[in-house]
Amino acid sequence: MLKKGNLSDRETTIARILRTLGKDPMTRGQAKQAAILLDVHWTTIYRLRRRFLADPVASSLKPHPPGPRTGSRRIGRHTEVVIDDVLTVWLPAQRQLAHPLTSLVAEVRRRCMEAGVSSPSRDTVARRWSSHKREEALERAKSPKSAIAPGNFIVGKPLDVVQIDHTQADLIVVDDLTRRPLGRPWLSLAIDVATRCVVGFFVGIDRPNAATVALLLTRIVLPKTEWLSKLGVRTDWPMHGMPRMLHLDNAAEFKSRALQLGCAEYGVELMYRPVGKPHFGGHIERLNRTLMERVHDLPGSTGSSPKGRKERRSEQQAALTLGEFEQWLALEVGQRYHYSAHRGLRGDTPAGRWTTLCATSPVNGLSAAPDAALRFLLHFLPAARRTIQRDGLTLFHIRYWHPIFTAWRETDHDVIVRYHPEDLSRIYVKVARHDFIEVRYADLRRPAISLWEQRAAVKHLREQGQRTVSEVMMFRTIEEQRSLVDRAQRATRSVLRRRLPKTRGRPRSELLPAQLDDKRASQATPIDYSQPISAYDVEQW
Known part of the structure; x- marks a missing residue:
């Protein structure tokens, strides 16, 4: 290479080859032959020749001066x-x-x-x-308070870092009515890294989505007394509060706009694991394994490996409903896991470590406002932007109405709508910075439906060749599908009753509880609410 300002051998060689091509139009074959000689792409030959013909000297082929270096700054x-x-x-x-x-x-x-x-x-x-x-993230990563390394995540205060993950339980649950297998439920878990306490979990049959994350966050933040009371579980579970950081994997529901906006609203930071490196979420992964080891003792367990699942006959042995499995998990975590010695805590229990750390570093919760819990949930539900039309607001082919829409229609008001995928009978429309109003169906006779039912109905109508889907057609399809499921369930129960042994002539005490329930159901007379109900007879004295 020559000094700056002089020609290099490369430029001389390019000029020599281009001169042999003359000034006539160049064919693609010639360009490809020259490209082979110069070891460049054939389209580059056209650019070089254009510069050379404009000024046929070798110096015209000098590379353009390089641009600014990466990271350099050209403003004042x-x-x-x-x-x-x-x-x-x-x-x-x-x-x-x-x-x-x-x-x-x-x-x-x-x-x-x-x-x-x-x-x-x-x-x-x-x-x-x-x-x-990026610089702030690197500084946090280097901070001794939250040192991140494969298999090592040191956190000093409760709820400073909460890891969340989903897993499909190694268990088959059954239907509440027919007791037939439903499938493997999904378990969403949240663990506090500092204390190893389970600060919340959620169980569902459907694959986790943005609404699942929203409900799990309410379990983390709100006291668990009311939830445990509904489950019928008596245990001490004081772990709750507002997390400062959520440590997540790269699933779609953790990248949703609803989660990002909600966390920004409440000052919760989001940290994502590196792709393909599950050991960066080692605490939640170990908790999943611990709970699944206990699940393997339950009837209907599938085991952790696909090998040998046919021999285990999990579907024939399945006995727990989804609600019963949730009760079992609440007891397992609240009474057993939290009060067992944890190796990661050097023999201390998660509940004991929570009490010790909270004495010096109290956790923050929601405000005492009566609607604080609902407002928190709404900020994390999926959102959509809609414009108020003359007949109201349309979402998922369903029309909604509220009297305030009359005033908003005059100004072409755009609104942010929050909805719960499990219940589309009501939506929540943001009217101010922190306020929402509840909006119902425009036709209040419509039944409550889920987003999955709505999508299934729309898909069914599309498959039938319907280009446009109306609200009436969609709800009619959903009602037909529900009727089909209801008839199938009644037929199944009828077949099961016919298979039961005859009970005539046997003492009532010998009947099984399920047989008694079927007998009471067969003797019960349904009430026709379309007819006037007569008064009950009263015994005369």
Whole structure:
């Protein structure tokens, strides 16, 4: 290589080859032959020849001067000072920003105008902000308070870091009515890293989604007294509060906009594991294994390995319903796991470590407002943006109505709608910064349906060739599907009753409880509520 300003052998060789091509139009075959000689792509020959024909000297083929180095900054020093001051001082002092980047750009430009310096572009501010966030993340990772390493995650205070994960339980549950196998339920778990306490769990048949995460977060934040009372479980479970950071994998429900907006609302940070490295979530993975080892003792267990599942006959032995499995888990965690010595705590129990750390570092909870729990849940539910029309608001082919829509219609009001996938009979519309109103069906005669039923009905109508789906058609399809399921369940119970041994002539005490229930059901006379109900006869004295 020659000194700067002189030609290199490479440029001389390129010029020599291009000269042999003359000035006539070049064919693709010629370009490919020259590309082989110069070891470049054939399209590059066209660009080089264009430059050479414009100035047929070898120096015209010099490479263009390189652009700015990666990370170099070309804006003025005073502008840099303004941007750094806004990112490090002004931004952390702002609690709630609806559009952070827009607010950042406006503040930077305002300060630049006051200082009399040139204002940066929006893209420049966005790049500086992204770089600033990466630097902050690296500093947190290097902090001794939360040192992250494979298999090592040291946290000093309760609820500083909460790990969440989903797993499919190694168990088959049965239906409440027919006691037929339903399948393996999904278990969503949340563990506090500092104390190893289970701060919440959720059980469901359907695959976890954004609504599942929202319900799990309410279990984490709210006291568990009411939930345990509904389950019929008596145990001491004081672990609850607002987490400071959620440590998650890269599942879609953990990347949802609903979760990001809700966490931003309540100041909860999100940290994601590196892709393909499950050991970075070792605490929650170990908890899953611990609970599944206990599940293997239950009837209907499938085991942790697919090998030998046919021999285990899990479906024939399944006995627990989904509700009973949830009760068992609450007892297993609240009475056994929390009060067992934990090797990661050097022999201390999770409940004991919680009590010790909370004495010096109390956890934060929700406000005492009566609607605080509902408001918290709504911030994490899936959201959609809609415009108020003349006939109300339409979501999932369903029309909703509220009297306030009349005033909003005059201004073409756009609203944010929150919905629960398990119950579409009501939605929640945001009217102010922190307030929601409950909105019902426009036709209150419609039954409550789930989002899965709605999607199944729409899919069925599409398969039948319906290009447009109306609300009437969708609800009619859902009612037909429900009737089909109801008839199938009644037929199944009828077959089961016919298979039971005859009870005539046998003492009542010899009947099984299930047989007694079937006998009472067969003797019961249904009430026709469409007819006037006569008064009961009263015994005369």
